[in-house]
Amino acid sequence: MTADIPSQEIGTPIPQNVSHAVSVTLPTWEATVGYEEGESWVTSKMNSGYPRFFIHSKIGELSKNVESKYGRDGEKSIIFPSYKVAKRCREFIKLRSKKPVRILQLSTPPPSNDFEKSSVIQSTIGVVFFSEEDFPIAKQYWQHSGEGISSRMAEYVLRELFENEKKDKDRFRSRTKQELQAERIQKKSPSISASFRSSSLSQNEEVEKEFNTFIEQKYGRVLDLKFAKEAKRALKRRICGKVDKSKNQEEEMEKAKRGKNLSENDVFLYPTGMASIFNAHQICLGISDTPKKSVCFGFPYVDTLNILKKFGPGVHFLGFGDDQSLDQLEKDLRSGEKDIMALFCECPSNPLLKTPNLKKIRALADEFNFLVVVDETVGNYLNIGVLPYSDIVVSSLTKVFSGDSNVMGGSLILNPLSQHYNEMKTYLDDEYEDLFWAEDALYLERNSRDFEVRSHKINQTSLDVVDLLVNHPLISQVFYPSLLESKKYYDELKTPQGGYGGLISFVFHKPEHAKSFFNHVLLHKGPSLGTNFTLACPYAVLAHYQELEEVEKWGVDQNIVRISIGLEEKDELLATINSALDIAAAQN
Structure with a gap:
């Protein structure tokens, strides 16, 4: 399998070799059904999955450590990023079970000096303990609310609380020369925040200066935890339509995506x-x-x-x-x-x-x-x-x-x-x-x-894919915003430079053609959408397997195929889709 061809192996993370990948390979219709039915030939190979449905290995490892150290006989646990969220989960379980539920709050240590702020951050988790039989109920809250601990946070907490238990005791004995030098400098010079105060800057000016430092350094490869606050601020500005402020821009400009009143x-x-x-x-x-x-x-x-x-x-x-x-x-x-x-x-x-x-x-x-x-x-x-x-x-x-x-x-x-x-x-x-x-x-x-650049390319490629599907004799219906009766409402909302997005769903005249197409198309196949690579799934089977007849009442065909268009070259993508359509057509 070359690096350029999407893996067709069950359970391969998408993207491959990414420990915190969001999607996972379910390469055939049969594998998707097998996953939904819990068949071992599929589930035994699932080492990753969509995070709200699949408990990441680091989260599972953290839960086992917590249960071993703090759990009681017959208890299981599920972990959340705060005590308040854990309380909501506890109430959800208590409404559906009469068995005992309890919460434990644990915290990792804060950085002990400025040098550690790049890699150490104090964090608190809320652990919900419950009877083993109630795990499916707790898992419902995890899935529906989306408030479960992230795999990266679990990885960090696992390391700080269990893999580095002696860290606090050894921290000062094992300081590097670089840390000692940093400490000496701090003794001789005021901290950055103290420097801001001594120069009589306002609180807003202090925040702005820290933010600008972040922007100037943001193209570096190292992810420095002390810049998390500035990263979140940059995300909020991007979401509300503001341009990042850099040394090449004296003033922030509005993109007019959200409106002048939004902050x-x-x-x-x-x-x-x-x-x-x-x-x-x-x-x-x-x-x-x-x-x-x-x-x-x-x-x-x-x-x-x-x-x-x-x-x-x-x-x-x-x-x-x-x-x-x-x-x-x-x-x-x-x-x-x-x-x-x-x-x-x-x-x-x-x-x-x-x-x-x-x-x-x-x-x-x-x-x-x-x-x-x-x-x-x-x-x-x-x-x-x-x-x-x-x-x-x-x-x-x-x-x-x-x-x-x-x-x-x-x-x-x-x-x-x-x-x-x-x-x-x-x-x-x-x-x-x-x-x-x-x-x-x-x-x-x-x-x-590069969200804006990617979105524009996806819009353009999607139009060509839609044209291919609409005109193909095997396909009975294509769902895309520009094709439906509700296009008039979409157009009322469309921005001047906007398009119709990258999500396309379609139904074949014959179910066997849908299955053949999906099994043979050389694309990434799994849950999620909006990825930089084209991603396909048999949507109803993946999301509604236990209620296929019910969702069909609302217009969702049992054999619907959904494709999320990525950044591949247009001609290559069209050729890939066409090839699978040809294979399906040959199986009349």
Whole structure:
């Protein structure tokens, strides 16, 4: 297997040889089914997987160490990045089980001197202990909320708490000459922060100077933990449409992607995209006088619906997400329906790529006083502008914003023009925890620097792939924002330089052709989307295997294939797809 050909071996991380890879190879239709059914010929080879569904080896190792040292007989554990999150998991379990549940809080030591700040950071984890039989319940919370500990954080905590138990005692005895020299310099010279204070700089000027230092050094290869705060600030600026400030730019410029009223203080970072959705729902519940059901408008990604179902009063599911659904919602509202707290939707939806009529949704929300939460992951803010029609915008930064498929992340944006803004901001001021692990933030910042260039290329290539699929005789339907009836709503949101994104779903006339195509196409095959490489999956089988007949009622064909377009050369990608189509056609 050459380096240029995607691995077709079950369980291979995607990207290969990346210890924190987000995706994993399921190279055939049969392997995907085998994975869903728990067949050993597949599961025994799965050494990695999508992080919210698969417990990473470092997380598993940390759990075993914690259980061995602190656990009781018959207990299992699951680990979260804070005590507050662990409490939420405990309550979730207690509502579904009568067996004992307890929490242990553990912390790693802080850096002992300035030299250590590059590689040492104090961190706290919340460990939930429960009966072994309740592990499936705890795992539900992990998956749905997206608030589980990241694999990089687990790796760090494992090293600090268990692999380096003697570190604190030996730290001063084993200092290097470089550390000793650094200590002598610190004694002779004031610290950087002290220097700032002595020169009478304001607090804002101090922060700005530190940020500029980060920007000047950000193209280095070393990921320095002491720059995590600056990396997060750079991410927030990028998300809200600001250009990074460097020595070549005297003034920051706005890209007009988000609007002049948005500031980085309205952007909140989370460990995963699902955590941002989960916390958006928590905001809606938290600011409501009386929590009510939410509306799920359109067929969404599986865990979005699970969040709305399992946390709070429940959900009104309008799975088609079309004009008729919106007309019915309006009719119900005008007939006195008052049990609506918020409306959640994707723009466009995954996997059917429908675009909701956000203008009408916004008008109804204003008239009947409910919040609008829009997941823009598939569209992305370079292509569409959904903020004016939303109270909250959420996104998975794991996808095209990162591209490299080696880090998880999510964002939540409050619309400063929302009539609910003050309530939402007050809630987050009290409740928000920054749980985005420092090293993950550094990776994501580095990955996302060329986001705009990558997004543009993906848009262009996708149009050619769509043309190929639309005109192929084996294919009965192609789902893409520019092809559907809801294109008119997408075009209302499209930015001047925006495109229609990189996600394409399609259905074959015959199921056997879908399976043959998928088995023979030489692409990366596994969960996730928005990667820098083209990634394919049999979506319904992978995401809804236990409910295939149910999802078909909402227009999701059991044999639908989804492709997320990457950065390959267009002609090579078209040839790869065409070759697999030819093989499928030959098997009539």
